[in-house]
Amino acid sequence: MSVASQKNMSLNIDRLNKDISVFPQVHPVTPDMKITHKGVSRLVMIDRYSFKDTEKVTLTEGDFVVLTIKEDPKFPARGVGFIVSIDWQEKKAEVLVDEEFRSALDDPKEQETGIIRRPLDVIEKPLEIYYEQIAKRxxxxxxxxEKTEEKRKEWFEKFYNELVNLNFIPAGRVLYGAGAQTDVTYFNCYVMPFVPDSREGISEHRKQVMEIMSRGGxxxxxxxxxxxxxxLAKGVNGKSSGSVSWLDDIAKLTHLVEQGGSRRGAQMIMLADWHPDIVEFIISKMQNPRILRYLLENTEDEQIKKAAKDKLNFKPLTEREEAMYQGVVNYKHIPGYGGFSAEIIKEAEEKLKTGGTYTVHNPDFLTGANISICLTKDFMEAVEKDTEYELRFPAVEKYTKEEMAHYNEKWHEVGDVREWEKQGYAVRTYRKIKARELWNLINICATYSAEPGIFFIDNANEMTNAKAYGQQVVATNPCGGFRLTLNIAG
Structure with missing residues (x-):
């Protein structure tokens, strides 16, 4: 494509309005519309909130599109551009990418020309290119x-005036869903009730999470x-795989469920500081082998050491690898290092010293969620006094049939081992841990992996107005939890 023809590619408003007429939800472009936003803000508006022709029934050459310009499993890059040509048989299209997004392209030729060839699956045609269109929808x-046409018109004008003047900007799910005639949620984030401690309860919780996320929440x-x-799980005469494994299963839904719009799924998963699985939970997302080795060498608590060791994976050097690294190190005292750089020789020495390579087991474990610890006042007091802290849970192994029935019915409504004990039910202390050891573990992991975050759940329940309705704070939504994670990580 010539430079001249590239410059001629621009929005064809008349043709776009003709395409818009196929979609009753979308308002046509009018001459008074001017709000497009700029840079990242424009990309977010177009990508996340604009109504699109997802079935591509109107897609044609010259159309303005938003697409994945760099396909990466974890960090894909999005951008905008114009359709140059479409190969319907191969289901691919050539797109001229806007200049501001070309730096994300890996191929030098693509960076220079701006022309990329991508599958139609990653290309979307936005029909709302002005914020006024979104505001009208x-x-x-x-x-x-409203029940009458007169009232609907009245309130349309009132809402539109506030929205178009940016006096009020709704949450993203409202911007995307309101007026779109789709089954998406108008709420960005949800907090679920405590998970019932049964296969049926976990399955129901998982089902609800999946439904919420599929609608964009x-x-x-x-x-x-x-x-x-x-x-012990008496019903099947077996043992529980633990809270962390079940929570990982729930977290995987983030990767499995395609959300309404292009927003990536989000989950916040929390565990109380008194829970016996808390050490495993904290270490579960640590991806840095050096920090795990540091914990092994500098922690007194045996359970922390075991959790760090279980997370570590060590692959010893083969005889051939050892000989190769030794051969490199032998050039250390030769002028010019035999063509090797000092960095390569240092790396070879490190390999020989450690005797192999350290990686982590289950690197994708819990990656579908941010994690945070629900910190109690009891724990923080134990940290301040440098005393031991009990990790406890209802003594389900000792419950009678009647007590177990009550546990199945009421425990997930209480959700706090301290309150459960106050109500007269047996609680088992699984072990004791020095509070400062646990506190240090939280801080080390948060410093070097930005997780877990912390949530002072007792403070939240003391200060919430939910008490007036007989309710309690169970967790935060992903947005609240994300900010908590940033705070502790500094």
Missing amino acids: NATGLASV GVGTNGSTLRPRNT
């Missing part, structure tokens, strides 16, 4: 609950009501 949707879950690893 939102106002139409929000006013639609983020979810917060507190797994403190799930029994610890190796606790």
Whole structure:
């Protein structure tokens, strides 16, 4: 494509309005519209909130599109551009990418020309290219609950005036969903009730999380009501795999569920500081082998050492590898290092010293969620006094049939081992740990992996106005938890 023809690629408003007429939800472009936003803000508006022709029934050459310009499993890059040509048989298209997004392209030729060839699956055609269109759709949707046409028109004008003047900007799920005539949620984030400690309860919780996420909502879950690893499960005469394994299963939904719009799924998963699985939970997302080795060498607590060791994976050098690294090190005292750099020789020495390579087991474990610890006042007092702290859970192994029935019915409504004990039910102390050892573990992991975050759950329940409605704070949504993670990580 010539430079001249590239410059001629621009929005064809008349053709776009003709395409828009196929979609009754979308308002046409009018001459008075001017709000497009700039840079990242424009990309976010177009990518996340604009109504699109997802089935590509109107897609044609010259169309303005948003697409994945760099396909990466963890960090894909999005951008905008214009369709140059479409190969419907191969289901691919050539796109001229806007200049501001070309730096994300890996191929030098693509960077130079801006022309990339991508599958149609990663290309979307936005029909709302001005914020005013989104505001009109939102106002139409929000006013639609009124019973008369007169009232609908009145409230459309009121909503639109506030939205278009940016006096009020709804949450992202409202911007995307209101007036779109789709089954998406108008709420960005949810906090789920405590998870019932049964296969049926976990399955129901998982089902609800999946439904919420499929409609674009983020979810917060507190797994403190799930029994610890190796606790007896009388019904099947076996042992529990533990709260952390079940929470990982729930977290995987983030990767499995395709959300409404292009927003990536979000989950916050929490566990109380008194839960016997808390050490495993904290270490579960540590991806740095050096920090795990540091914990092994500098921690007194045996359970922390075991959790760090279980997370570490060591692959010893083969005889051939050892000989190769030794051969490199032998050039250390030769002028010019025999062509090797000092960095390569240092790396070879390190390999010989450690005797192999350290990696981590289950690197994708719990990656579908941010994690945070629910910190109690009891724990923080133990940290301040440098005393031991009890890791406890309801003594389900000793419960009678009647007590177990009550546990199954009521434990997930209480969700706090301290309150459960106050109500007269037996609680088992699984072990004791020095509070400062646990506190240091939280801080080390948060410093070097940005997780876990911390949530002062007792303070939250003392200060919440939910008490007036007989309710309690169970967890935070992903947005709240993300900020907590940043705070502790500094």
